[in-house]
Amino acid sequence: MKFLHLISIIISSIFLLNPAFGQTDQWPKRTIKFVVGFGPGGANDIVARIVAEGVSKQLGQPVIVENKPGAGSVLGADFVAKSPSDGYTFFVSAGGIITNPMIKKSMPYKEGDLVPVALLAVSPSIIVVPPDSTIKNLRDLIARAKDAKGIQFSTAGTGSTPHFVAEMLKVNAGGKYDIIPYKSGSEAKVAVLSNQVDATSESSAVTIPQIQGGKLRAIASTWNKRIEALPNVPTTKEEGYPQILIGHWAGLFAPKGTPNEILDKMNKAVEAALKSSEVQKRLVPQGIEPTPGSRASFVNFLNDERNRLAPIVQRANMRDD
Structure with a gap:
């Protein structure tokens, strides 16, 4: 009996220390927050709001967008990095999530404190x-x-x-x-x-x-194909400069420690939302390309961006102290 009582105490302790443990099957049970590191009206804000509506329909819970601008999106990223890893707070990033650590003297959070969930779109x-x-x-x-x-x-x-x-x-x-x-x-x-x-x-x-x-x-x-809304505008690649390649992309990140089951569910919800005609009809006319994909493909995208942009930062001696 003492042994069973000890086991019961250990299991109870696990649940108390990690509230998300054992609850991923029920996620989500309440409102989810998408934090944008810029003010309203920009490319990331537009993408976040449209995708949030699509994800809300997929998950059956409200998804709200909260703007926390400042320091090149670092303030918003730091807020999410320090938020509970329970699957109810996510960060909608831009490319700064890669380049800020390269150009800033110090950062309030570590790169590993935010976990890639899904690439949303490229403008x-x-x-x-x-x-x-x-x-x-x-x-x-x-x-x-x-x-x-x-x-x-x-x-x-x-x-x-x-x-x-x-x-x-x-x-x-x-x-x-x-x-x-x-x-x-x-x-x-x-x-x-x-x-x-x-x-x-x-x-x-x-x-x-x-x-x-x-x-x-x-x-x-400056992307790898023409924009559907501007079919007569050539790409830098078509003009003979394929190395001039960059986009204003938006991606979704979660606090470190968020259960993989939740990350997978959110990725699938984002993917389904981006493939829906409702979301595509709102993004594409604005020159925004939905980019559904797996968590692994997003990690690969981030690695490619980091490897491509780091030499430019060094060569241009970009510094923002």
């Missing part, structure tokens, strides 16, 4: 210029960059996707690029709209309205 970056610019295409931009004056290229800050585009242009096409960091992609885009700079690169999700309205001219997209 290709589009190189844009003012509509009255003499730059008509990528070849014109590169030729201008090789003139004595060079190109003024606005970005959303050190280590942002536009910054990487400018560095990729510099390394792979040559020329002089005066890279001007702004506080956000919106400000960098306004600098082009107001003719303060020659060009920038921003996600298709936030530039398509201005492009279609004639307020910006798109000269190339």
Whole structure:
């Protein structure tokens, strides 16, 4: 009897120490939170809200989006990294989850504190210029960059996707690029709209309205295939520069220690949502490409991105202290 009593105490202790233990079959039982590390209206926020609705239908529970902007998405990532690993708090990341540790002097959390769950979507970056610019295409931009004056290229800050585009242009096409960091992609885009700079690169999700309205001219997209919503805009690969490849991608991460059963269920829910016609009809017209896949394929994607971008960070000496 004493032995059975001891076993009972041990089992009870396991449940008390790990509330998720033994409860994965019932997950989810309440509202799930998707934390976005940027303010409302950006590419990641758009993706998060559309996917959250789709996942909610798959899981039968509300999925809400909470914005926690700051420090290039580090604040939001840190919040989730320190959240309970019970499957009710997830982080919707951008590429900064890979590049922030490369360029920042210190981080409030370790990379292993967040576990990859699913790649959600990619919003290709589009190189844009003012509509009255003499730059008509990528070849014109590169030729201008090789003139004595060079190109003024606005970005959303050190280590942002536009910054990487400018560095990729510099390394792979040559020329002089005066890279001007702004506080956000919106400000960098306004600098082009107001003719303060020659060009920038921003996600298709936030530039398509201005492009279609004639307020910006798109000269190339930086992904591996043309954007369905902009079929006449060539890719950098088509223009002869396959090394200029980057997108504004969104991925889902969970706190370390979240049970694998929950991670698998969430991955399957995301995959089903991304394949649904309702979600695709809302993402694709905005130039956002749904990217359903397994947890393993997302890990491979992250490794490829890390290996590809790390040399650029080192070569450009990107630092954001």
